[in-house]
Amino acid sequence: MIPETFTCDLVSWDRAVRLSRALAATVRDAGYRPEMVIAIGRGGYVPARIVCDSLLLNDLTGIKIEHWGIAASKGKEASIRYPLAANVRDLDVLIVDDVTDTGLTLRLAAGYVEGFGPREVRTGVLQHKGTSSFSPDYYVEYITDWRWVIYPWAMHEDLVGFTGKVLTEQAKSLAEIRTELSRRYAIAADEEEIMAALADLLTLGRAVEEGSHYRRRETTENQSSFHR
């Protein structure tokens, strides 16, 4: 289960781009020369595109892994949602994702791609969590203490998820919501971003507006923000 309060790490675009360039440099410095990059959808798309730029690789494709159950819980399972559309036979392949969490995604992806007869499959991520049961071949940062990482390409959807979590039966002002996001998750979001998240929560029927205050409206839906 996801605990009530935990630290989020907001990654800026600048930092995410630097991490992606650094991942490419790590791969190159290790002497690996992939001929194709496979992004794990959706989190690996931006890092993979940047890695291809740094390594001058034209061949980029993606696969999508679907998760069942709640992220960061042990009972989670994964399966291939969008299969491989490229021929990897006899190629050196690099699979790229943003982060290892349980490690389930990369483990499944690597085994799946191996089945298509590439010469070699290696894996790379920007950030590797100590909680992961799978060790990627390449990573830029190691995260010892578990935290939720908010990448800039998932900023809005994660903020919708977390804003939904801090809403209660008792209506809160924008300032109170902002304070709660900071206190419970160490999320420093600006008011405009929180307003955009609240607008979507209203549209989704997960929040109710009362004057300039917002309160939770219970639904049975899952938090889409935890399904990367």
Next chain:
Amino acid sequence: MIPETFTCDLVSWDRAVRLSRALAATVRDAGYRPEMVIAIGRGGYVPARIVCDSLLLNDLTGIKIEHWGIAASKGKEASIRYPLAANVRDLDVLIVDDVTDTGLTLRLAAGYVEGFGPREVRTGVLQHKGTSSFSPDYYVEYITDWRWVIYPWAMHEDLVGFTGKVLTEQAKSLAEIRTELSRRYAIAADEEEIMAALADLLTLGRAVEEGSHYRRRETTENQSSFHR
């Protein structure tokens, strides 16, 4: 043919992200509610990921279009390199790319995806060039006078391409190369980025180092930077 001298437009990460968020807002404001986003590889990957974030869409996949011949020439042809891996039947689909150039890519992609029986296919790009023979349903900026747009996710490969172009038989210093990039293409790149491009040109055998100067080494290879 690509002319000897023309203007390049370097798009920063900030601007590219703003354009991508604006594309999502344009789609939403038009009342279109896509259920799946298909990125055109490789240029559409980053915009598509951001559009999915803004519109809270989980279903993102990509197809890759291959180009034959030289970009910006009329004789260019295109074909599907990596096919569609997702089921789009009866879905409202949004195809996302960075830019329309000849329009060939989006025209091919839209027709191709239509063949899989979606409910509707619409197309969106960050920047739409007046040279395009295909009009996307949504775009954020219209480019009247043709120019080469360098997106931040293709910065290195484009710089490799353009640095290769300004090298001549007579060796040039880094400062001279930088001046030429600015004069011929209006590219304001910093020395570190040009050095990284030169390092790759040396590795690729397309440049020769003479002291602290660099000269062209003729090859018969195409410029990979013009194959997005």
